[in-house]
Amino acid sequence: MIRRWVATLLAGVCAGCHGSGPLLHPAHVLRPGNVSFGAGLSGDLIVAGATVAPLEAGASAGDPAATEGAARRKLSEITVSPGVAPWASARVGIDGGNEAGLTYTGRALRLDGRHAFPLGEAALSLGLGASALFAGAPSPSAGSIAAGSDVYGAGIDVPLLLGFRSDADLFALWFGPRLGLDLLSGEVRLPAGSATQGPLVDASGQHLRVGFVLGVRAGFRHVHVALEATATYHHAMGEIGGVPVALDQGTVAPGGGLTVTF
Template identity: 75%
Template sequence: MIQRWAAGLVAIACAGCHGGGPLLHPAHVLRPGTVSLGGGVSGEMLIAGAVAAPRDADASTGGGPATTEDAARRKLSEIAVAPGVAPWVSGRVGIEGDNEAGLTYTGRALRLDGRHAFSLGEATALSVGLGASALFAGGPGSEGSDVHGAGIDVPVLLGFRSDADLYALWFGPRLGLELLGGEVRLPAAGAATPGPLVDASGQHLRVGLVLGVRGGFRHVHVALEATATYHHAAGEIAGAPVSIDQGTIVPGGGLTVTF
């Protein structure tokens, strides 16, 4: 049993090409000098706009394999939207003036962010953040693809919490833009193995709605979050234009410790 759990954790930690980057923090920021460390897992689940996997047609009907366009659209989904399971590891620190900074690793990206919270009462806050990410869209399981990039995102959260911080609730929009470039492998026509590396580039716009909840006592909390996201990605693969529109749900959960 222990070996199975260990193997699962290693597989998640190595899922460098998958998406899923939850915030897992409330709208309220940490007190100045307070540090929060957390770890957990997330998943990017495709619910709309899926692209069928390339497959060979029946030769007796005179058909051929799936078109290059289908293969390119599927590859664009893999490197931009990146459905799958990913780890979540984060560290945050409170800064004077109702500010907070954080560094988060989510398998596909390393994100540095800062945010400011506006107090709307004793239990209510509105936070506005800005994150910058280094992207690693190529990795284990990506068949030799090598795609990297950069992105920014802006989360705006409205949240409530109890007096003793036993629980917190937050929700709000999150907008993001990514630029990607590198090389990918497309399936070779009529062959079971991938073809040669081809150039790839693109832009990825995402618009999401975040809903999260956190509960705990004193220095230990468990956070759960879900984000419904619309993705539009467009670019070129092997010199041909390609675009996709997809919808995903990103559930995530983690354990955080503050000190």
């Protein structure tokens, strides 16, 4: 009974969680010993290269085109993963112009570190993040977790941010590229309309993403509100149920959160 309640809770938290969690921090790092905590939401909307369900595309169930379309859509779900997700983060300033952070985005747990180079009133931040990915949460539907998909993986990303901030940190602006690579594997169930619908099938994928981040933050003393948007190009390749598939998609991911610094 407890296991079933835990599985239900995990499925609810991760339902619709998307693949590109926001940074929501400026280019300037925290002062040594200072810590910040934040919480908010983010979304991911496909604006180019959208996939559709096989039957909606005019293919009949059992058609090879339907199977390939179903596999491509599933690859998009476990890599690009459009949708809405929670965002929660904790960060700490470290001597030498450094900072470390831990972020949860529904389908990923990201640990990162970064260094900021002072450029007069501006700062250039170079970071490296490593993520544990939970791309397909087990589903307790039909009384069995085998009724859902179960995909896990790991990823890295490198954000490079140039930023400016006002006196007393009342306002901050940052922008720059963010590159990432994810590797995933596990089992999925193909959607209705595919020839291989039924039991779980093996799935694997590689996901390359190239994005551009633009963010702003405003607040007073210890409390700030941050808004950020990332435009990203995604290239994913993989094999779903023995079917090799690849896709290219473009997304826009807005996000926002409230941070408290001590």
